[in-house]
Amino acid sequence: MRQNPERRAALIDAAIEVLAGQGARGLTFRAVDKEAGVPVGTASNYFANRDDLLMQVNGRVFERLDPDSTVIDASMALPRTRASVDRLLHEMVERLTAFPSGQLAMLELRLESARRPELRAAITEQVRANLQENIDFHLASGLPGDADSVVLLYLALNGLIVERLTLPDLFDEARANALITELTERIIQNP
Structure with a gap:
């Protein structure tokens, strides 16, 4: 090779x-x-x-989707409020949808993993580690919300991202942004 x-x-x-x-x-x-x-x-x-x-x-794909250190540093400078979580979620969705081919490729990989156990194991390990990193970051940063809140937001935002990429006329950008804020308000309780 x-x-x-x-x-x-x-x-x-x-x-x-x-x-x-x-x-x-x-x-x-x-x-x-x-x-x-x-x-x-x-x-x-x-x-x-x-x-x-x-x-x-x-x-x-995961390598290219990971935020760089400036994004992480900027998030650490925010106040520890629900509004900051909302801002971070908007920025994350914007970053992820800015690489649409990466997101679509991941959907294809996930579908392919249903037929390929080794690929499924690798993707599961990668997603599990990525989700745990997000939970650990959220909890260590002192932002409001618990581990389950992070998981619920992860699941909801993944669905929203899929809709935005595959059915872009279903929710325009303004509606998607409003939904992100609504999710944050419903899932993240103020301390």
Whole structure:
């Protein structure tokens, strides 16, 4: 297997775009090569098989969706109020929907994981760890709300993000923003 990390990342990013645009059935090495603009056969030099590529895509999507340190630092400077939680949730939804191909690729990966136990295990581990990091951050930061509040918000916002990406005419941006605020008010109790 080839070891050029930049080329590998470019191929994985191309695979994300293929998954988002063509679905899991369209994810072939040839389609990834074409999306990446590299010679046919390049992807097969970097990934042992399609399952290897799917596993790499899973990790890369989460890597690209993670907030950078400036976002985390800014959130730590906010007062510990429900209004701050609301602001953070709006910023999170904005950040996640700004990478629509990543979100759509994750939906495709989740569907594919129903048929691939190893992929399901990897995605479950990644999502569980990500959710726990969010719970730990929320609790350690002193923001109002408990662990169950974080889980409820996670579930509700995932649904809203899916609707915004797959049925964008169902809730326009203003309605989506109002729903985020309503969720925050109903789930996060003021201390």
